[in-house]
Amino acid sequence: MTALSSSQAPALALLAESRLVPVLTIEKVADAVPLARALVAGGITMLEITLRTPAAADAARAIIAEVPEALVGLGTVTTAKDLELARSLGARFALSPGATPALLDAAAALGLPFVPGIATPSELMAAVERGFEVVKFFPAVPAGGIAALKAFAGPFPEMRFCPTGGIGEDQAAEWLALPQVVAVGGSWLAPTKLMRDGQWSEITEIARRSLAKLPR
Template identity: 50%
Template sequence: MPQQTETLHTIMTGQPVIPVIVIDDAKDAVPLAKALVAGGLPAIEITLRTAAALDAIRAVAAEVPDAIVGAGTILNAEDFKAAVEAGSKFIVSPGLTPELVDAADGSAVPLLPGAVTSSEIMAALEEGYSLLKFFPAEQAGGAAYLKSLSSPFGGVRFCPTGGVSAVNAGDYLSLPNVLCVGGSWVAPKDAVSAGDWERITELSKEAARLG
């Protein structure tokens, strides 16, 4: 079954920046999500890079109704299933494998898989995926490289993530094949550790204006 394009497109065009969050302590998840939502960034990707990630997703899904919580760093079918059961509304992966395609097949929760090379993009298209994550964006060639992909892959749209910041986000967002960017700068670790939710809301407001 092809990608849940309509659902995913709505999420990706709803805000210029999707926060990419690493949660070390699940108790920070709800106030962090509320701060991001207050700043105009309701779609939030919580990466499965820590033991607290799934609990964080559960908490946000249950306690922050205005948030659209997603799960990132999904590497296999087991991750996909666990993230969906925790309440994820969208799934993000650094790449695309047959196992992930099978896991997403028939699921109402859309998958945003990563692709960088022409071969990876062509493989994704063969599986019906035209909305892709471009990761790691800066390390893979940045906005110039991504711009060059717009001619051979005119029907593909991307969310660049990896090395994207307030400084260069505009370079990506100006491209015709970019719908949004993913970034962690809106929730700095020191602000999360200090519980400085007002700072995160202000950074989110600035990011929301980039669109």
């Protein structure tokens, strides 16, 4: 096993166990812990904190410190500096919407479990060349949906995918029924309006309901 495949194995295992990954854009640090607790109460423990707001790093830090049941990773990782931030915070994994050569090299050097993003055959080939075993298919629905993922899987039957982007509660099960899909990511699990209104019990219910719809 290469150093990269060894470092990616935990990411693959986490995704396969979790199956649903909430894509969280947290606007206020004060929302981080109650949000994480709401999702954990609903049965979802793998949390992707996107680096899309100034609060993101502190939000991740707060969840890691106060919600030990949560498996926290950083999303929207686009630079080597973002990867270093993830490691310094104690994140368990990192995900990216894409995959530049510099980012792939940095991931290999750091050894942090990392899932790069792909949307084309060439991007998938670049990830395969570097030894990646699981990638984020993003944006999944705009990039061609299930038909596109099946086409990717033909030449690369061993590759595993975490499709994200445009998938909702009622579509997740269809994606997870594909043998190549280990998990599905989505923002539907924690809608922005519910976070802004502090409707944590409703987020817990969405998590429970979404998990109940998945194939056994």
